[in-house]
Structure formats: structure tokens, C-alpha cells
Amino acid sequence: MSKSLRMAELKKRLEILEREIRSIPGGGDIWLDQQPGSAKHMYFDGGAGKMYVKPRGINEYEIALSTNPLVDEMGSFMIEQCGKQPDKYNHPGRREPCWWVTDFEIVRRAVYRYAHKSYQLPDEVSLAPVQNGEKALMAWVEENEQRAAALPLDLLQKRAEQAPAIARKVDVLSATYIRNPEVANYAKRRANGICDLCGTAAPFSKPTGEPYLESHHVKWISNGGEDSINNVVALCPNCHRKMHVLNRDEDIEKLEQQILQYGR
Numbered sequence: 001m002s003k004s005l006r007m008a009e010l011k012k013r014l015e016i017l018e019r020e021i022r023s024i025p026g027g028g029d030i031w032l033d034q035q036p037g038s039a040k041h042m043y044f045d046g047g048a049g050k051m052y053v054k055p056r057g058i059n060e061y062e063i064a065l066s067t068n069p070l071v072d073e074m075g076s077f078m079i080e081q082c083g084k085q086p087d088k089y090n091h092p093g094r095r096e097p098c099w100w101v102t103d104f105e106i107v108r109r110a111v112y113r114y115a116h117k118s119y120q121l122p123d124e125v126s127l128a129p130v131q132n133g134e135k136a137l138m139a140w141v142e143e144n145e146q147r148a149a150a151l152p153l154d155l156l157q158k159r160a161e162q163a164p165a166i167a168r169k170v171d172v173l174s175a176t177y178i179r180n181p182e183v184a185n186y187a188k189r190r191a192n193g194i195c196d197l198c199g200t201a202a203p204f205s206k207p208t209g210e211p212y213l214e215s216h217h218v219k220w221i222s223n224g225g226e227d228s229i230n231n232v233v234a235l236c237p238n239c240h241r242k243m244h245v246l247n248r249d250e251d252i253e254k255l256e257q258q259i260l261q262y263g264r
């Protein structure tokens, strides 16, 4: 492969990585750039210092960490991934270690790790498939939503307009509870089309004509609540969402009263 072909190929691969990383929801600014006047001095920048990725020989890349904080964050990771101490230091007397690697997968992992650190993802949420990480992922998403809410409108608008239009896909493995459909259906029929919380009629009916209500566990199953008709109510979508967002004591009490009422 000629030198320029190699360069084009590497650039394409790095651009794909950049796109993947930039499409992380709520992510900061990480971008791929190149040193002016030197096409092969390509680097990622995300505020934590540049991480250089340069082509060296046939299928050989040089990964260099440019700042002390970045070395602190990634130095041991790189040693572990590459299975060796740095091949050299770019600037004698300064800490700019670089590794020559032949495996693009290591480049890829290094770039993801760099992004992972720059995005301050919780450790349980790697950018690779997440094992049992739904909770950590949701917490991270919520944190990002709060960060978005704190941005001034003009900056938010700019970022929203420039956001990559492709949502990032992550595999999440998580445990869930199987709720008893008979308990849920009984709670809905017992409510007879009226929301157990606000007392108004279901907002619409299903194609079958059945009023649309959602079953809800007053004491959440995840907190040890029972999957029984003494803990399940039927709510309109608004009230259901409200319970999951606010879960106010007075609403819980109202629902418990309603269940008692049915028991009479």
C-alpha cells in the first residue's frame, strides 16, 4: 500500500471513530484535527490535552499523549493495552510518552478511552456493551440532561444545531421484572376507565375500545413492592409519569386509600 493510500485509510478510520464518539448523547466537544502543514500529525482534542495518532510504517501507528493530566489519566491504560512501556518520549525532559502499535484495535480502544475520560462517564458505563449498566447509563443520561438545562440558551442552540443527527446505539444488558398480566389487567378493569389518581377518564381508548390506562405499582417492585392487586393501580399516562418523576407522599397515600376503597 502506498504511503498516501495508507494515510487516507487511517484518516477515514479516525473520522469514523470521531463520528461515533461525537454522537454520544450529551457529549462534550471532541474533535479530530491535524497539525497545520503536517497531514500526518493527526490528533484528537477534547480539552484534556491532545492525543496524537500518527501513521508510522505499514500498519504501524504512533499514539502519543501530550499533557501531564492526560498521561496521569491514560498512561497505565496504554501500558496495559500495548503490553509495554512507552517506546520513546517525544520531548526529552517532558512527559510525552508515545507507543508504536501495529494493531488498529488498540488505536480504537485508546481513542474510546480518551473520549470516555473526556466525557467523564461513570466507570460502570463503558462505551462498549454495558453489562448490567442500565442504571448507571440512565444516571449518566440524567446528569447530561441537567448539564444541558444549565447551558445558556444561545450556547445550547448552537450545540443542538451542530449535534450529529445520528443517535448512538449502545447495547445494555439489564435485569427486569416480569409483572403478572392478570394482576395488571384486573387493576385496569377495576378502575373502569377512570384514573385511580386524578379521577378523570382515560384520555383515549385502544383500537379494541378498551380505555387506555397504565398499571403502576404503588410501592415500586424495585423497592420490594408486591406484584399484587393490593399494590397495583391503574393510572392515566400523565399521572403515571408524575408518579415516576415525583412520587409524592400525598399521591401515594391517595392511591393506597383508593385500593382500600376497592377492597370494601
Ligand SMILES: [Zn+2]
Residues within 6 Å of the ligand: 195, 196, 197, 198, 199, 200, 235, 236, 237, 238, 239, 240
Ligand atoms: Zn390521572
Ligand SMILES: [Zn+2]
Residues within 6 Å of the ligand: 215, 216, 217, 240, 244
Ligand atoms: Zn409505574
